[in-house]
Amino acid sequence: MATSSSDYRVAVIGAGVVGLAAACRLANARANVVLIDPMEPGLGCSYGNAGHIATELIFPLASPATLAHAPRYLLNSDSPLSVRGGYALQILPWLTRFALASRPSAFKRGTEALAELQAGALESLRNLLRTLGLEQQLQTRGHIVLAETRASQAALLNEQESLAEYDVPTTWLSAAEVAELAPDLTTNLQGALHFPGSGHVLEPYQLSQGFFAAFQEAGGQYLRGGVRKIATRSDGSFELQVEAKPITSEKIVLAAGAWSKSLARDLGHRLPLDTERGYHLSAPGWSGSFNVPIASYERKTIMTPLSSGLRITGFVEFGGLDLPPAASRFGKLETHIRALLPNAEFPEFKRWMGFRPSMPDHLPVIGASPKNPNAILAFGHQHLGLTLAGITADIVECLVANRRPPINIQPFRCDRF
Numbered sequence: 001m002a003t004s005s006s007d008y009r010v011a012v013i014g015a016g017v018v019g020l021a022a023a024c025r026l027a028n029a030r031a032n033v034v035l036i037d038p039m040e041p042g043l044g045c046s047y048g049n050a051g052h053i054a055t056e057l058i059f060p061l062a063s064p065a066t067l068a069h070a071p072r073y074l075l076n077s078d079s080p081l082s083v084r085g086g087y088a089l090q091i092l093p094w095l096t097r098f099a100l101a102s103r104p105s106a107f108k109r110g111t112e113a114l115a116e117l118q119a120g121a122l123e124s125l126r127n128l129l130r131t132l133g134l135e136q137q138l139q140t141r142g143h144i145v146l147a148e149t150r151a152s153q154a155a156l157l158n159e160q161e162s163l164a165e166y167d168v169p170t171t172w173l174s175a176a177e178v179a180e181l182a183p184d185l186t187t188n189l190q191g192a193l194h195f196p197g198s199g200h201v202l203e204p205y206q207l208s209q210g211f212f213a214a215f216q217e218a219g220g221q222y223l224r225g226g227v228r229k230i231a232t233r234s235d236g237s238f239e240l241q242v243e244a245k246p247i248t249s250e251k252i253v254l255a256a257g258a259w260s261k262s263l264a265r266d267l268g269h270r271l272p273l274d275t276e277r278g279y280h281l282s283a284p285g286w287s288g289s290f291n292v293p294i295a296s297y298e299r300k301t302i303m304t305p306l307s308s309g310l311r312i313t314g315f316v317e318f319g320g321l322d323l324p325p326a327a328s329r330f331g332k333l334e335t336h337i338r339a340l341l342p343n344a345e346f347p348e349f350k351r352w353m354g355f356r357p358s359m360p361d362h363l364p365v366i367g368a369s370p371k372n373p374n375a376i377l378a379f380g381h382q383h384l385g386l387t388l389a390g391i392t393a394d395i396v397e398c399l400v401a402n403r404r405p406p407i408n409i410q411p412f413r414c415d416r417f
Ligand SMILES: Cc1cc2nc3c(=O)[nH]c(=O)nc-3n(C[C@H](O)[C@H](O)[C@H](O)COP(=O)(O)OP(=O)(O)OC[C@H]3O[C@@H](n4cnc5c(N)ncnc54)[C@H](O)[C@@H]3O)c2cc1C
Pocket: 013, 014, 015, 016, 017, 018, 019, 036, 037, 038, 039, 041, 042, 043, 044, 045, 046, 047, 048, 049, 050, 051, 052, 053, 054, 225, 226, 227, 228, 255, 256, 257, 258, 259, 277, 278, 279, 280, 313, 314, 353, 354, 355, 356, 357, 378, 379, 380, 381, 382, 383, 384, 385, 386, 387, 388
């Protein structure tokens, strides 16, 4: 059992949206919490995401359909899914597990697990934001996915049927209805699928800053520095090497996103965590007509009207944590945004690349370490870290307090591979 000789009751490692949300829940529950990050909070992957509360994404990317298209995609460096030349060998074991997780039976299990996690995601996020006085960040007007060709329309109508099996509401909009919703969009459209149950946030980085301010107001402490090593003490508590400074904590929450792999190894877990790099262009000063995220089925991009401007995001690129961004991706995003909004003026584009933390089966890791229940793991949220931040925080709070989580978290165990 842990003793009371620790500096902190809980140390949250990583101040991305997942760590921040969990830290806020824990600080609100009056635990003695420290949040540790080498950067200012919110500057990791959580900085530049699309801001979409994508509760409709219940099908893991590891799917029979992705597998069928993968060879064509992976060999084309311009496609939405690609491997950087210098990283092909390193990513091979991950891709092999991805292929195994894409088998129909594994895909079905993954879908059921993700659908259960997603079922409470929006409500959990809303509750957390309300508790912290940040509810104005959450916009719940849904989003649309455009079909520019008949083939995309057919694919989206198929998806509509599959989603109905999981009670995800959708409606088909004609091209005229889309034009009414977003008059400045291209008219070269077949229509769009409307998802009324999704949402977006006003600005992802602002949200992180709001979380951080609320955390500090609730008495949480922040330590700037990277955790270099986690050592387990004989009583099951931890000594963390934060740069050169050792601190002790009864419990830890490992939420360092794509950087969690080596720290999990300190806890005795060898995990197939890698990163799917994604890109954005942000257009500050954009003043367009629409106020919901608009995705394009064929372009695999999404545009979100944020308070910082219009943002277009896209690409899944396997290239690890060290290679620089590929400049051609920004050019491609610019081509997409100009094609979708042919008459829009963009005074400036800001460029960004971030590291989605992804497990090969496209499910996050959420749960206590099977080796030591005082270590709680919360990473690997792939394309859904913002969406799942609230429900993850609820689960983490239960685990820290030795309470039963609100849903079955067995599918998210770290030792499932
Ligand atoms: C282009 C793009 C678009 C996206 N769009 C969406 C979207 O619309 N909706 C959605 O839900 N999700 C989206 N995502 C995914 C989402 O952004 C991520 O899942 C989420 O940000 C992951 O959050 P995190 O807190 O786990 O990781 P991060 O935000 O990366 O935070 C991890 C933190 O850990 C810190 N850290 C690293 N090493 C250490 C260490 N040794 N010690 C202490 N701290 C450490 C880092 O500095 C960082 O601050 C998108 C991602 C991309 C790339």
